[in-house]
Amino acid sequence: MASELLPAAADLVSKVLPVVKKSKKYGGIMLWSRFYDGKTGYSDKAAELAPEEKQRPPPPPPPSNAAPYYAYPAPQQPYYAPQPPPPPAPRRSGPGCLLCFVFKVIALVVIALGAAVLVLWLILRPGAVRATAVSATLSRFDLAEGVRAGEGVLQYNLTVDVRVRNPNRFRIHYEYAEAQASYDGERFGYHPVQPFYLERKGERTVTAAFAGSSAVDDRGALRSYRRERGDGFYYVKVRLYADLGFKVRVFNARRKSKITCTLRLPVPNASAAPVPTMLGTRCAVDF
Known part of the structure; x- marks a missing residue:
């Protein structure tokens, strides 16, 4: 069965070889056609092409615009916002607070009157005859x-x-x-x-x-x-x-x-x- 597949493969290579030579590319199929004849097995041209392959410069390196490699950053610690301050305690309302308010009003009135009297006395204080x-x-x-x-x-x-x-x-x-x-x-x-x-x-x-x-x-x-x-x-x-x-x-x-x-x-x-x-x-x- 191997003898039947070998002529078929050689026939396929002979059809593909002109296309590959026309594109002037040296891939795996090109090298295969140079060292394998398809009908008679390995060709003698391999020895002649070997020095030419040695003189051919190596293929250029791949372009350097490839994306660089970055390691994954370390996971960040979760952020916890500070708790809001507690709301102020509600003011107590009652007779005690009312008395405090009345006392503050009276104290402010007395202080204001005292300051006014003092200012008037300093301005209009009697001088000695x-x-x-x-x-x-x-x-x-x-x-x-x-x-x-x-x-x-x-x-x-x-x-x-x-x-x-x-x-x-x-x-x-x-x-x-x-x-x-x-x-x-x-x-x-x-x-x-x-x-x-x-x-x-x-x-x-x-x-x-x-x-x-x-x-x-x-x-x-x-x-x-x-x-x-x-x-x-x-x-x-x-x-x-x-x-x-x-x-x-x-x-x-x-x-x-x-x-x-x-x-x-x-x-x-x-x-x-x-x-x-x-x-x-x-x-x-x-x-």
Whole structure:
């Protein structure tokens, strides 16, 4: 049976061989036709073609545009999103929360009113009045020793004009005022002052008159009197005490005030008429 198949195969090769040679390709069938004749078996041309095949360059390598090889990436770890925060707890409603709300509202109102009052007070706070001793007339000032040892009697006649100025934008009411005179720490005179209004940005002259006699229980006052009489000037203090009332917008306030004026008065001349002494002395004010 092999002998029957061999001629048929050789006949098939002889038909295919011209087509293969025309395409100038050297595949497996081409090599087979060169070494197998089909009729007589192997051909002698194989030995002649062997050197030609050796001189033929090797086929070119396959193109390098083949897809490179990549290893499969390692599987990624699954991503778990963080859990959302829990919802806020519902607010409790009840009488306790209502009382807290009312207390907060009252506290806010009190704080707002306090802040408003403080701001208004800082803006419109009253300033101290300004006082100046304008003039004084000393017609008599005699200190003599008394009947008892260490006691003296002072006879005096003094009139003082004090100008008071209001620097504020509201008027001040002097509800009560009194003037006192002292010498070397010993008070010897008193004069009540009629109540009056001091208009805003205004001024007023207050006159205090002291006349009479007073006992002085201090040997130091007698020594000071003799020394100052030799110098030609007496140093007398006049104080003006007052209770003040004033109104700032819708706020009413009251204060106490003290004005202290230290006067340097010439020794009076008994043989001449008294003459006012112009002073212009600035007085200290406690407001």
